[in-house]
Amino acid sequence: MIRYDLICAKGHEFDGWFSDSAAYDKQAKRGLISCTVCGVTKIEKQIMAPGIRAKSNRRADVQAMAAGPVDPRAAAMMQMMREYRKHVTENSENVGDKFADEARKIHFKEVKERPIYGEATADDAKALIEEGIEVHPIPRLPEDGN
Numbered sequence: 001m002i003r004y005d006l007i008c009a010k011g012h013e014f015d016g017w018f019s020d021s022a023a024y025d026k027q028a029k030r031g032l033i034s035c036t037v038c039g040v041t042k043i044e045k046q047i048m049a050p051g052i053r054a055k056s057n058r059r060a061d062v063q064a065m066a067a068g069p070v071d072p073r074a075a076a077m078m079q080m081m082r083e084y085r086k087h088v089t090e091n092s093e094n095v096g097d098k099f100a101d102e103a104r105k106i107h108f109k110e111v112k113e114r115p116i117y118g119e120a121t122a123d124d125a126k127a128l129i130e131e132g133i134e135v136h137p138i139p140r141l142p143e144d145g146n
Contacts, residue, residue, distance in 0.1 A: 001122045008035035009042035019126050037073070081139040088138055092117045100124040107133045 002020060007013050014036045018024040024045070027033050031041040092115035095102045099118030105111045117138060120128070128135050 001126065005046040006033070006043050007046050008038060008040045010035065010038050010040055012037040012040075013046065019129070078141070082141060085138055085141065088115075088117050091115060094118055100128060103128055103133050103135060104131070107131070 001017055002024070003015055003017050004024060005013065006016050012035050016024070016033060018027070024033075028043055033043045034041045035043065095116045095118040097119045099116065099120045102111070102116055102118070106113050106116070120135070125135055125137070
């Protein structure tokens with residue numbers, strides 16, 4: 001998986017995850033990528049700093065943080081993510097780390113269709129998508145780290 005910092009023609013910045021750079025190019029060419037703020041489909045990649053691994057003696061659990069006023073749009077988006085997550089957990093079965101296997105069984109009609117959620121590695125999620133199985137990530141929320 002690769003993450004790109006993106007910007008729309010109106011200047012809104014957001015990020016997107018793709019299986020590889022060719023997937024981004026293909027989706028952008030077909031107009032399948034849209035701005036998360038205004039919906040415009042004219043999107044470009046922003047210049048990004050290279051991902052350089054941290055020193056091996058650095059604590060892995062420490063992350064860089066910045067403090068500042070909360071953007072009301074960001075707060076509204078965070079609330080929508082909380083509501084989405086709550087809806088999924090209240091209306092779906094948690095299959096834990098068996099998510100990929102169970103999603104395949106449902107897709108191929110080996111078991112009764114039902115809404116599920118659980119855990120999958122990036123490789124498992126990519127494989128499911130490549131097999132034509134629709135999956136959606138559940139956003140990680142700030143309180144998950146507490």
